[in-house]
Amino acid sequence: MTHSDDELLMTPGPTAVPPAVLDAMGRPPVNPDVQAEFGPFYRDLLDKLARVYDTDDDVLVLSGEGILGLETAVASLVEEGDEVLCLANGIYGEGFADFVETRGGDPVVHDAPFDSGFDVERVKGIVENRDFAAATMVHCETPTGVLNDFEEVLGVLQDAGVLTIVDAVSSLGGTSVPTDDIDVCLGASQKCFSSPAGLTTVSVSDAAWEKVEATDQDTFYTSLAPWRDVEIPADDAPHLPYTHAVSNLYALDASLDRLLDEGLGAVYDRHEEVAAQCRERGRDLGLEPFATDDALASPTVTAFRVEGRAGDLQTRLEADHGVVLATGLGDLADDVLRVGHMGYNADPERVERTMDALADVLD
Incomplete structure (x- = not known):
C-alpha cells in the first residue's frame, strides 16, 4: 500500500x-x-x-x-x-x-x-x-x-x-x-x-x-x-x-x-483509557508490554515485546494495512514494537484499527 x-x-x-x-x-x-x-x-x-x-x-x-x-x-x-x-x-x-x-x-x-x-x-x-x-x-x-x-x-x-x-x-x-x-x-x-x-x-x-x-x-x-x-x-x-x-x-x-478547549483533565483521562485499551488488546494477542507493571506504563506510548520480529511486523503493517508503527531503538531495535497513542492519536477508534491490523499480521 x-x-x-x-x-x-x-x-x-x-x-x-x-x-x-x-x-x-x-x-x-x-x-x-x-x-x-x-x-x-x-x-x-x-x-x-x-x-x-x-x-x-x-x-x-x-x-x-x-x-x-x-x-x-x-x-x-x-x-x-x-x-x-x-x-x-x-x-x-x-x-x-x-x-x-x-x-x-x-x-x-x-x-x-x-x-x-x-x-x-x-x-x-x-x-x-x-x-x-x-x-x-x-x-x-x-x-x-x-x-x-x-x-x-x-x-x-x-x-x-x-x-x-x-x-x-x-x-x-x-x-x-x-x-x-x-x-x-x-x-x-x-x-x-x-x-x-x-x-x-x-x-x-x-x-x-x-x-x-x-x-x-x-x-x-x-x-x-x-x-x-x-x-x-x-x-x-x-x-x-x-x-x-x-x-x-x-x-x-x-x-x-x-x-485547552477539551480540558487538561479530560485529555489526561483520554490518554489513560486508550493506553489501557492498547495494553489489553496486546495481551489478548499474546504480547506483553515492556513495562513490567502497569503503574509504570506510559499513557502516551506502549512498547510490546516481540523478540526479533519488530522490523518484519512493522513492514507488514504498513504494506498490508497502512498502519505505521515504530520499532525499538538501540539493542531493542528488533525486539520491541511501539504504538504511539498520544495527542491526536489518543483515540479509541485509531487504537482499535491499529490493534486489529496487528492481530491480522500476527495471525
Missing part, C-alpha cells in the same frame, strides 16, 4: 497532525521582527503554553526539534568540571551523559533497569556529600513506554539543592507533569501536542535562571541566556534572539487550543 489519506501514522512522535493544526500552519506568515501583530499573538501563545505546563515559571519556545532543548538545558547550566547526576533507565536518560561530556562536565550515571523506575534511597545515597551542578532525567522513556514516577526523587534533589533538568518531551500534554518541582522542563511540538516537528518548549525556574547567569555561556543558539530578558510588548513586535518559525508557532497555537 502506498501512502494515502487512509494511512494511519501511530508512531510515538512525530504524530499525525489534525486538520485544524495543518490549516493553521498554512496561514500567511507575518514578519515577527517588524510586524506589531506578532507581539500579542506570541504573548497569548506563551500564556496558553504556561497553562498546559501548569506553572508560573517562565516558558519559552525555541526554534528546533526537541533535542535542541536537551542540549540547550545542559549547555546553559553546566560548565567544565561540573559533576552532573544522570538518572537513566532508558536510552534518552543515558543520552544526557553525552551532552554533559560535550560540555566538559563529569556525568555520574545512575543506571536502573529499563523496565523499572528509580530507587529513591539509592538516589539519596548518591547525592549525600556530593556537589552536583544539576541532575537530569526523563519522564517518559519513549523507546520502552516506561513513565517514571519521580516526584519523590525530585524531592530528594530539591532537598539537596540540586537543579533538575527533565525531558518531558513524550509526556507533556498527555499526562500530568510535576513542572513546579522541576527547574528546566523540556517539551516538543511533535509529540502529545500533535503539531509538526520543529519547536522545543521549555519552562525555567528562578533558580535555573540564577544558574544560567552564573554560568559561562560559550554558545548562542544552544543557550537559554539570550532569552532571559526578552520582553514581549502587548502591541508591538518583540525583540527575540532570532527570527522565529512563525508557521510552526501558528500550528502550535492551534494545538494548544485543542488541549
